[in-house]
Amino acid sequence: MNGNARGFANVLRLALAFMGVFVLGTAPHVSAQESSRGAPGKVAIEHVQGNVYMISGAGANITVQVGKRVVFLVDSGVAQMSDQVLAAIRTVTDKRVMFIIDTSADADHIGGNENLAKAGVAVPNIGSTLIAPGGASVVAHYNVLTRISAPSGKEPLFPPAFWPTDTYETDDWKFYNGEGVFIYHPAHAHTDGDSYVLFRSSDVISTGDIFTPSHYPVIDLQNGGSLHGTIDALNRILEVIVPDENEEGGTYVIPGHGHLCDITDVANYRDMVTIVRDRIQDLVNKGMTLEQVKAAKPTFDYDVIYGSDTGPWATDTFIETAYRELSKSHSEPGRGAQ
Numbered sequence: 001m002n003g004n005a006r007g008f009a010n011v012l013r014l015a016l017a018f019m020g021v022f023v024l025g026t027a028p029h030v031s032a033q034e035s036s037r038g039a040p041g042k043v044a045i046e047h048v049q050g051n052v053y054m055i056s057g058a059g060a061n062i063t064v065q066v067g068k069r070v071v072f073l074v075d076s077g078v079a080q081m082s083d084q085v086l087a088a089i090r091t092v093t094d095k096r097v098m099f100i101i102d103t104s105a106d107a108d109h110i111g112g113n114e115n116l117a118k119a120g121v122a123v124p125n126i127g128s129t130l131i132a133p134g135g136a137s138v139v140a141h142y143n144v145l146t147r148i149s150a151p152s153g154k155e156p157l158f159p160p161a162f163w164p165t166d167t168y169e170t171d172d173w174k175f176y177n178g179e180g181v182f183i184y185h186p187a188h189a190h191t192d193g194d195s196y197v198l199f200r201s202s203d204v205i206s207t208g209d210i211f212t213p214s215h216y217p218v219i220d221l222q223n224g225g226s227l228h229g230t231i232d233a234l235n236r237i238l239e240v241i242v243p244d245e246n247e248e249g250g251t252y253v254i255p256g257h258g259h260l261c262d263i264t265d266v267a268n269y270r271d272m273v274t275i276v277r278d279r280i281q282d283l284v285n286k287g288m289t290l291e292q293v294k295a296a297k298p299t300f301d302y303d304v305i306y307g308s309d310t311g312p313w314a315t316d317t318f319i320e321t322a323y324r325e326l327s328k329s330h331s332e333p334g335r336g337a338q
Helices: 003-019 079-090 113-118 142-149 227-240 263-285 290-296 300-306 315-331
Strands: 021-023 044-049 052-056 062-066 070-074 096-101 137-141 166-168 172-177 180-184 196-199 204-208 252-255
Touching: 044 079, 044 252, 052 079, 052 252, 062 196, 070 172, 079 113, 096 113, 096 172, 113 137, 137 142, 142 166, 196 227, 204 227, 227 263, 227 315, 252 263, 263 290, 263 300, 263 315, 290 315
Parallel strands: 070 096, 096 137, 137 166, 204 252
Antiparallel strands: 021 172, 044 052, 052 062, 062 070, 172 180, 180 196, 196 204
């Protein structure tokens, strides 16, 4: 981290301390891939447990964490649903949003950044105990910013109003908002800019599109995604989930899309992805072409739960993407199924 970034991190931590909102990690330097998954519908909010709520129907799921004085959000949905999202938040608290954490650069996860940030409050100046005007901060991994802003000189995917204002480049970044808020970055999962968030006292994890129980995992190879990395990330998430009786309840999981989940849902999903990965890898190792792999139906017994014949992420698309990644790793010396 350079000197300017270190300085900003220290100022941010001190400012938040006056609010009872603490940053415990480091703050270096945050993308948006167009996505038609999770078409918006009627916005609804439900209490998960502790200080955490889940908003559905706004594109991607939105996590709402209510602290003593301010609100944290995970993802912001799509822009056209922002008014409904704000109305839903007001049904559970009159506190203002101070941080929006983007789990990826997908449009359905960051589309509401501008609107929800404007309706929020900024980190206060040093020495101030007052809620500050100026809008909420948007936090994401640095790779999200590089996707959105196109620093190489290409046309940005989104205008600056949608960009993250604070980014991190480490494996994690920690806040305090009435409870520990831990942001984790797996290296290569859905993309190379993913984050998932643990709310420690509430015992809730928000996963973004690393985990989506309504369909096969979306592996964005163009933006650093990886099937192997997705399995690694799911295993890391499972390591911090603690179930209640009979492997039910306990830690709850808010996925990028779909219904509220617990350890059983995530473990079944991880097992499915691992088994399908190994099946396709075995077919690749036997020298089969893509069409032959499709004909072998490596996802057949899971299609009734996760499969789709149409849409932006149909079953064939998932198989094609997995085949491309696994074929490449198979052709590299010393690489194969992992």
